[in-house]
Amino acid sequence: MSSRHNRPYGGGPHTHLPASPYLETPPLRPGDTVRLIAPSGPTDEESLLRAVWQLESWDLHVVPGKHIRARHPRVPYLAGTDEQRRDDLVDAWCDPDTDAVIALRGGFGAMRLLDDIDFDHMRRHMLRRDGRPKLLTGSSDVTALHQAWDHHLSAATLFCPMVGNDPFKNSSVVPAEVASWLFAPWGGRELGFPAAAGTEAAAAEADAEATAGEKWSQSDTFGARKSPNATTSSVAAGIADSTDPDSSLRWAKWAEESRGNPPKTPTQAAGAAGPAAAASAGPCSRARTLVPGRARGRLGGGNLSLVAAAIGSPELAGARQLRETRGPSILMLEDVDEELYRLDNLLVQAVRGGWFDSADAVVLGSWEDCVPVAEVEALVMDALGEAGIPIVTEMGFGHDPDAPSLPLGVEATLEAPAGGRPRLRVDDAGEGRG
Numbered sequence: 001m002s003s004r005h006n007r008p009y010g011g012g013p014h015t016h017l018p019a020s021p022y023l024e025t026p027p028l029r030p031g032d033t034v035r036l037i038a039p040s041g042p043t044d045e046e047s048l049l050r051a052v053w054q055l056e057s058w059d060l061h062v063v064p065g066k067h068i069r070a071r072h073p074r075v076p077y078l079a080g081t082d083e084q085r086r087d088d089l090v091d092a093w094c095d096p097d098t099d100a101v102i103a104l105r106g107g108f109g110a111m112r113l114l115d116d117i118d119f120d121h122m123r124r125h126m127l128r129r130d131g132r133p134k135l136l137t138g139s140s141d142v143t144a145l146h147q148a149w150d151h152h153l154s155a156a157t158l159f160c161p162m163v164g165n166d167p168f169k170n171s172s173v174v175p176a177e178v179a180s181w182l183f184a185p186w187g188g189r190e191l192g193f194p195a196a197a198g199t200e201a202a203a204a205e206a207d208a209e210a211t212a213g214e215k216w217s218q219s220d221t222f223g224a225r226k227s228p229n230a231t232t233s234s235v236a237a238g239i240a241d242s243t244d245p246d247s248s249l250r251w252a253k254w255a256e257e258s259r260g261n262p263p264k265t266p267t268q269a270a271g272a273a274g275p276a277a278a279a280s281a282g283p284c285s286r287a288r289t290l291v292p293g294r295a296r297g298r299l300g301g302g303n304l305s306l307v308a309a310a311i312g313s314p315e316l317a318g319a320r321q322l323r324e325t326r327g328p329s330i331l332m333l334e335d336v337d338e339e340l341y342r343l344d345n346l347l348v349q350a351v352r353g354g355w356f357d358s359a360d361a362v363v364l365g366s367w368e369d370c371v372p373v374a375e376v377e378a379l380v381m382d383a384l385g386e387a388g389i390p391i392v393t394e395m396g397f398g399h400d401p402d403a404p405s406l407p408l409g410v411e412a413t414l415e416a417p418a419g420g421r422p423r424l425r426v427d428d429a430g431e432g433r434g
Contacts, residue, residue: 035092041107103138143302173282293390334365334398
């Protein structure tokens with residue numbers, strides 16, 4: 001084990017720990033093992049197969065959860081019983097060969113798993129063979145797991161689009177953007193969509209991301225991959241190992257029909273120039289400052305509905321004391337398919353529960369299929385506009401069809417000028433508070 005990673009992790013709730021090693025080293029490399037699980041809602045077979053194919057196209061060894069195709073016998077919105085989904089989660093995390101645990105999709109139900117998880121056991125098994133913490137990825141309902149991993153394990157996680165959802169099939173930028181966070185270090189990276197081409201901000205970003213591009217190119221050693229098949233891919237070991245005798249044949253047929261639209265490797269998708277090139281053809285930043293200022297803090301939050309639902313839970317207990325034990329936070333919020341009165345109630349619950357008391361800044365992402373963003377902003381300003389902290393809107397993360405990724409549990413710096421585009425950047429390792 002390298003001495004640079006021979007440091008304590010998983011010190012338990014409210015423990016100040018060293019910066020994540022993923023600030024300096026890529027979370028994943030070709031050949032790493034990822035466990036694919038369904039901790040929330042069920043998925044259709046094509047989405048599952050496409051997810052495995054996408055991950056394998058990145059030269060990852062994919063091990064699907066034993067119950068990934070299960071359906072709850074009574075509740076249609078759950079992918080199997082709580083016991084099945086919990087067993088897959090715990091087994092995936094505690095497997096000594098696991099490098100990352102990847103949620104296939106969100107939905108509903110992840111919070112139901114938490115009370116019966118032995119987090120002391122999870123902490124004892126949280127390190128990979130190289131001594132670094134394993135990585136958890138996912139978004140939306142997986143916010144519940146991000147909160148638990150932060151509280152119980154003090155582990156940095158990645159809030160990102162999930163391989164079983166439509167953005168990986170429909171977006172021209174999501175696969176490469178997610179890959180850029182999986183296969184390159186996080187330190188110094190800017191969050192959100194890039195500035196519009198030709199602007200002064202875009203030129204500044206290009207300079208700032210030159211180093212990130214070099215890191216990406218150095219770590220990007222992927223070659224072209226052939227489509228997996230039912231006898232050599234992890235599908236044969238996992239998905240095809242089911243009660244359905246025709247699943248292997250359906251996989252082979254689907255893979256053959258999809259050969260004209262294969263998922264791209266990180267090299268093909270992002271190009272040699274790195275993360276900046278990956279986003280160059282995609283959406284441009286709409287981020288705006290609602291309350292100007294500058295802040296540095298630990299990134300937290302996620303889906304507003306899940307944050308509000310967790311008020312009073314062990315994971316958010318002592319939120320008012322969090323600032324003293326871990327320093328200030330930059331809290332991120334997004335949601336999907338919620339009416340204005342629901343968003344109002346959720347924000348009030350989070351405010352009354354003290355969740356914002358640790359915040360030095362609040363950053364809003366996407367509000368897909370909710371009310372117009374101006375109405376969301378008005379709610380947030382009513383609740384927090386007089387708190388004396390910077391507030392930024394439209395950073396894009398969450399359920400936007402091209403949503404960018406968001407590392408949680410790492411330090412970041414927000415610059416929110418009154419007359420310019422706000423910028424949120426992950427701090428480099430060792431960067432002190434200012």
